[in-house]
Amino acid sequence: xxxxxxxxxxxxxxxxxxxxxxxxxxxxxxxxxxxxxxxxxxxxxxxxxxxxxxxxxxxxxxxxxxxxxxxxxxxxxxxxxxxxxxxxxxxxxxxxxxxxxxxxxxxxxxxxxxxxxxxxxxxxxxxxxxxxxxxxxxxxxxxxxxxxxxxxxxxxxxxxxxxxxxxxxxxxxxxxxxxxxxxxxxxxxxxxxxxxxxxxxxxxxxxxxxxxxxxxxxxxxxxxxxxxxxxxxxxxxxxxxxxxxxxxxxxxxxxxxxxxxxxxxxxxxxxxxxxxxxxxxxxxxxxxxxxxxxxxxxxxxxxxxxxxxxxxxxxxxxxxxxxxxxxxxxxxxxxxxxxxxxxxxxxxxxxxxxxxxxxxxxxxxxxxxxxxxxxxxxxxxxxxxxxxxxxxxxxxxxxxxxxxxxxxxxxxxx
Numbered sequence: 563x564x565x566x567x568x569x570x571x572x573x574x575x576x577x578x579x580x581x582x583x584x585x586x587x588x589x590x591x592x593x594x595x596x597x598x599x600x601x602x603x604x605x606x607x608x609x610x611x612x613x614x615x616x617x618x619x620x621x622x623x624x625x626x627x628x629x630x631x632x633x634x635x636x637x638x639x640x641x642x643x644x645x646x647x648x649x650x651x652x653x654x655x656x657x658x659x660x661x662x663x664x665x666x667x668x669x670x671x672x673x674x675x676x677x678x679x680x681x682x683x684x685x686x687x688x689x690x691x692x693x694x695x696x697x698x699x700x701x702x703x704x705x706x707x708x709x710x711x712x713x714x715x716x717x718x719x720x721x722x723x724x725x726x727x728x729x730x731x732x733x734x735x736x737x738x739x740x741x742x743x744x745x746x747x748x749x750x751x752x753x754x755x756x757x758x759x760x761x762x763x764x765x766x767x768x769x770x771x772x773x774x775x776x777x778x779x780x781x782x783x784x785x786x787x788x789x790x791x792x793x794x795x796x797x798x799x800x801x802x803x804x805x806x807x808x809x810x811x812x813x814x815x816x817x818x819x820x821x822x823x824x825x826x827x828x829x830x831x832x833x834x835x836x837x838x839x840x841x842x843x844x845x846x847x848x849x850x851x852x853x854x855x856x857x858x859x860x861x862x863x864x865x866x867x868x869x870x871x872x873x874x875x876x877x878x879x880x881x882x883x884x885x886x887x888x889x890x891x892x893x894x895x896x897x898x899x900x901x902x903x904x905x906x907x908x909x910x911x912x913x914x915x916x917x918x919x920x921x922x923x924x925x926x927x928x929x930x931x932x933x934x935x936x937x938x939x940x941x942x943x944x945x946x947x948x949x950x951x952x953x954x955x956x957x958x959x960x961x962x963x964x965x966x967x968x969x970x971x972x973x974x975x976x
Contacts, residue, residue: 603653606653607650607653610646610649610650611646614642614643614646617638617642622639679708680709681705681706681708681709681712681714681715682705683701683702683705683714683715683718685701686698686699686701686702686705686718687718689701690722690726695722695726695727696727698722698726699719699722699723699727702715702718702719702722703719706719711740711743711745711746713740713747713750713753713754716736716737716740716754717737717753717754717757719736720733720734720736720737720754720757720758721733721757723736724761724765725761725765728765730761730762730765730766733758733761734758737754737755737757737758740754741754741755741778748782748783748786748788749788751779751782751783752779752783752788752791752792755775755776755778755779755792756775756776756779756792756795758772758775759772759773759775759776759795760772762775763799769799769800772799773796773799776792776793776795776796776799777792777796779791779792780792780793780796785889785890786890787890787891787892789890790856790858790888790890790891793854793856793857794856794857794858794859796854797850797853797854797856797857797860798857798859840867840870840871841871843863843867844864844867844868844871844872847860847861847863847864847867848864851864856888858885858888858891858895861881861884861885862881862882862885862899862902864881865877865878865879865881865882865902865906866878866902866906868881869906869909869910870906870909873910875906875907875910875911875912878903878906879903879906879907882899882900882902882903882906883903885899886899886900886903886923893927893928893931893933894933896924896927896928897924897928897933897936897937900920900921900923900924900937901921901924901937901940903920904917904920904921904940907920908947908948908951909951914944914945914948917944917948918941918944921937921940921941921944922937922941924936924937925937925938925941
């Protein structure tokens with residue numbers, strides 16, 4: 563029974579060795595530059611090895627029978643092995659050298675690993691720069707036929723359609739076709755819709771179509787940072803449209819005559835431009851936020867007016883806390899609003915513990931981010947900030963004799 567197990571184990575081990583060698587050989591054969599030459603070398607080496615073995619075996623038998631003496635068979639055996647070794651070394655020297663050097667050269671050139679296939683748009687970009695947009699479109703479509711979901715190619719194609727061919731509907735179809743795919747990455751979809759909104763504003767002066775493109779982001783990715791950024795941009799589309807229309811249809815502007823002899827005037831106070839009324843700004847901001855409650859920029863400005871103009875730190879705190887508690891806001895923005903709240907608290911009489919608690923919220927929320935390290939640094943110098951905002955008491959100066967330097971004998975008295 564033990565003999566059978568031993569034979570079985572030897573056979574299994576032999577099969578593993580043969581299988582491993584065959585696998586290595588096939589793998590090496592696939593990577594060879596000339597597979598036919600590789601096969602020929604292997605067959606020739608095997609034939610040479612077998613023939614040398616049989617020849618030396620015959621010579622060993624002659625040496626045993628003492629047919630030609632001891633020297634001649636031994637010399638022939640050594641010579642046959644040497645000749646076979648020289649032939650094999652010459653034949654396999656390149657492969658053996660590559661085997662030794664490949665681990666080092668692979669670190670520099672990547673070895674035999676095939677590069678990852680990716681599209682190339684250099685030809686299309688070159689043709690676009692040479693004012694050949696149709697030929698550039700053909701080159702891009704060739705690449706997209708191989709890589710249909712490549713975002714770079716889709717945006718490049720849509721850009722040529724919109725900006726070079728003046729085919730904005732075609733560019734919209736191209737981007738919508740990409741965005742309608744279920745596996746399209748959210749960030750790429752948002753970027754595509756923002757590109758479309760840019761072209762709607764810049765090329766067509768159509769704020770409604772731009773708003774529709776941005777609203778697709780809000781509807782597709784609700785309660786995300788992408789939706790918040792899109793809503794922020796929607797809130798400011800009105801101003802962008804006015805600027806574009808003004809640049810497109812410029813009216814002559816009459817410049818008033820400047821003040822003459824301004825250096826001879828007793829006062830120039832009346833020449834200062836009228837300051838914008840903070841109360842009117844606050845009313846405009848409140849009205850704007852009723853329509854666009856996610857506009858973080860306007861809400862931040864309203865909080866500053868509440869604190870600095872109306873001296874209502876409670877109202878400013880309410881506006882900033884609404885921003886801070888808004889979900890999906892970037893950590894950097896939340897830390898900015900908490901730092902702004904701390905600034906307003908210091909300026910308008912909050913105590914040390916209140917301001918410290920505000921800054922500690924940054925550390926509690928984002929302990930592993932850079933904003934937490936900055937908050938810790940500010941906490942370390944918070945008492946100095948409070949001292950800097952305290953009013954410096956007035957110092958009553960004494961009454962000194964005037965023109966003391968012009969009187970005779972003053973140096974002697976000093």
